[in-house]
Amino acid sequence: MSVMEYLPEITAQSLDEVLAGWQKEYPEMGVLVLLPEAEKEAVDILQQVCNSRGTKLVGAIFPALIECEAFLSHGVWLLRFDQMPYTRLLPDLPQEEEALQGTLDSLLQGITPHLESDGDITLFMLFDSMVPHIGTILDGLYLRLANRVHYMGVNAGSETFQPMPCLFDGERTVGNGVLLMLLEEHRGAILEHGYEVPEQMITATSTEGNRILQIDWRSAFEVYQEMAREQYGIEVTRENFYETAVHFPFGIVRANGIILVRIPVALEEDGSLFCVGEVPPNAVLALLRAPSVDSVHTLDTVAEGLIELNGSLDGREVLLFYCAGRRLHLGIEAATGELLGLQQRTSAGRIAGALSLGECGSTTEWGYPLFHNATLVASLWGE
């Protein structure tokens, strides 16, 4: 019996049948649900069915689902926990520093008692993509938990970046929060984007969370337009911003040459740019020429990383999150190609996942957890 079940049609009966089958063998089971944005109304049914069965439920709404090599906008993924792990759904994360530290301390108190086992534990985080300071939250969590857990996370929400309650459990559907899960006997995820670093750097002189107000002390959009024009001969306007910007994301440059991608997704009247993911004040940015994505390197890195962590993936079930911005940039065909390439490289029995709006993790095992864009995040599920 697979630990992953995709239902193309969401009905109470089909849900109940799957849960009934699982529950027979795993009475203490729980379920993680991945729901495409188009099926967001199905949360009610999911909660009703799970509650009627006494099955613990957590889940999130994403722009689309991944089922092996395909992106799907309908249906639902039911991912089984043989035994429901510790989870916590926390809405409305505070932004003010002192309140945030208090919230993190509170999270730590909840998590710490579950870290007693010697085995690997992964802190799996599903954020609402509208949370503007995920990088800060990651820093805070890492400072508190350090290497006691592996870090793996993705952002849920609408691909339109309109606020939408996208995290849920058996009783609530919330926004602007995070859903935490402690996956026991889990060795974390592999994360990779393959975006290359250009020569020219700029400095984000003024930022607020995920909003870049000024670059080099000038209007962020003006500089962005100028750089796109100078470096790539592209004319970015207010009208074509959304379609164009996804191909020319910002990269936050790091000393080891590995960059963090920040895809601008919204343009404000004052010329400031909203990105998926936090941009630290005074961060050194590069304007990435996204077409130079090294897909092969990306897929190799992910597959090899997974194998290195978990051994052969032949026939095993893999959880994959694929950045929506990356798909937008590469196009559906190339993106689908990457899915197929990953399936081939891993020989996984099944790949379940969703399009994500930002990803958390490290590019190396036990590496410093960071918030990324444009990546693939992959891990084993259910072992």
Place this chain on the structure above:
Amino acid sequence: MAVLYDIALVIGGEVSVQPLLVKTLQRLLYHTSFPAGLVFLGLPPDDGVPTVEVRLDAAVGDFGFAEMVGKPLTMPAALLHGVAEVAEAPEWLQALPGASRPYRVYLRLPIDHQGVVLLISPHFPGTQLPLAHVFQPVMANLAKAILLCRHNDIYAAGLVSERNTARQSLAESEEKFRSINAAAQDAIMLIDDEDRIVYWNPAAERLFGFTDSEALGAEVHRLIVPQRYYERFVQGFSHFRGSGKGPIIGKTIEVEALRKDGSEFPVELSIDSLQLKGHWHAVGILRDITERHESEVALLLAHRALRTLSGCNSILVRATDEQRLLEDICHLIVDTGGYHAAWVAYPSDDQSRLRPLASAGVDQAYLDALRLGLEPGAQDSGPAVDAFFSHQPQIVQDIASDSIHPANRAAALQRGMASAIALPLVQNGDALGVLMVYADEPEAFNAEELGLLREMAEDLAFGIATLRSREIRQRLEGAEHEQAERLQRALLGTIQAVALTVEMRDPYTAGHQLRVSQLAVAIANELGWSVEQIEGVRLGAMILDIGKIYVPAEILNRPGKLSEMEFEIIKHHPQIGYDIVKDVEFPWPVAQIILQHHERLDGSGYPNGLVAEQIIPEARVLAVADVVEAIASHRPYRPSYGVEAGLQEVIDHRGTLYDTTVVDACVRLFRERGFSFD
């Protein structure tokens, strides 16, 4: 350059060592993807020893190390000392105390003269960039930043310490202030220079009924000052606003205050000024003096009643006339007691109504108009009539609102009477009359005052009864006295008749008893005896020899010296006289006088040979008088020897036969006072 810029900005943005180290480590891990980093400051000099003990100052990314922060770790000296480098040293790293992962690779970044940063990882970093050199330029900045931050930490710690001390002191002070103010029974308030209440303690809340939130910010004079005083207080405060001075600043006064429910009550207000941030504020302490006020009023009333009662007793003691007594009492109640008016009424002769007999403080027209009917079922009877019948005081605390006794209300109010008390004058279960007392103010008669007034009414009733009984007694006593005098006169007449009879049987001694009586009375007077005692002496003397009535006349009348036997017969006369009069009830010891008048101090006398004090004084006086008169008078058996011979006889036997004082008095009478027998 961009990385240096980023880290330099982080370093430059911190002012305290610990956040500086943690954030620097975070940025280094961020840029290198090393999973863990350690910082050691204050390294011992490299003197070749293999391991050194050094304190771990910061750790990020490894929970085991994070737990060791602040503690000394034994570290390989070669790992800490040396140039910036990325190297593989599993033998050192895996043996590190606190390490929770099998680290193999380290990136060492020396901090100029301050310590070292170690980034550690299970793998070599996935980059070809010379990480050891990339960060070296910012390490100098980090060293300077550590120094600055340390100084700042020390400074901040000092400030924190000072602040904590100040806070603690402030907290203690505030706690004391809170405790005092919470415990204070007096309302305490602080008023700013715009008349607004800026502090209001719990007692103020209790006293006035306004909560903290209702009072704070409110205009004090609108809130707690009765409307009629508002303008005066506001005017006074306008002067205070500019100068911090005012007519009541620094003083304690008694004023009326207003509660939330609109009721007024007396408070003692102490007010003083203080300047806060250049503005004058007033601190007011208010004490509810309702009880004290009531006590004072009660004391005043009690004192007034007591004074009246005391005066009443004085009048009662001196009273001889009932009408005068009643008038004096009414005037006392008004003049001394300070009451508005008082009157006393007795039932009329036909018992149809109470009739005011005496009054003070009230006009006759009022008294005449009073409805005081005693007829059964009188519907409009007042408290006086009620008190008369019930024998209980009747109080009308507020005449204006008294619905029970409407009869005389209008006239009383018109004359300024506000409250009244009717006190029955009861003696031996009978109501003699009623005492009515009026006061100017309502509620004037409290329990204590009632008690005292009641006592006064009882005393007055007793006084009246006493006067009445004294009059009766005096009448009776007059009659008795007259009868007694009549009896006494009759008795004396009888005695004189008997004495005359005795004298008639002994013509030689005729007039003897009368003269003895004259001399004896004179001696008793000389001795300062009382009139009563002298009267006894006189009566005794007049019938001194009544016993001689049984002595045969031939013995009494025979001239010449008596034989011994005859004299023996004569010597019985005192006893016989005694026997004659002993059963007559004289108020004086007449029988004893007769019996003892021939006794002598030395026991040589007769009939009983009494000595000294056994002989009553009257008998001692008569003994002297009898002898002096006998010697001075003619006798059948001898001529008169004269007064001097009589005196010489008693002088010669002064102190032996005769009482010395009596002899002396007798001698003085004759020789100094010119006494002589008629």
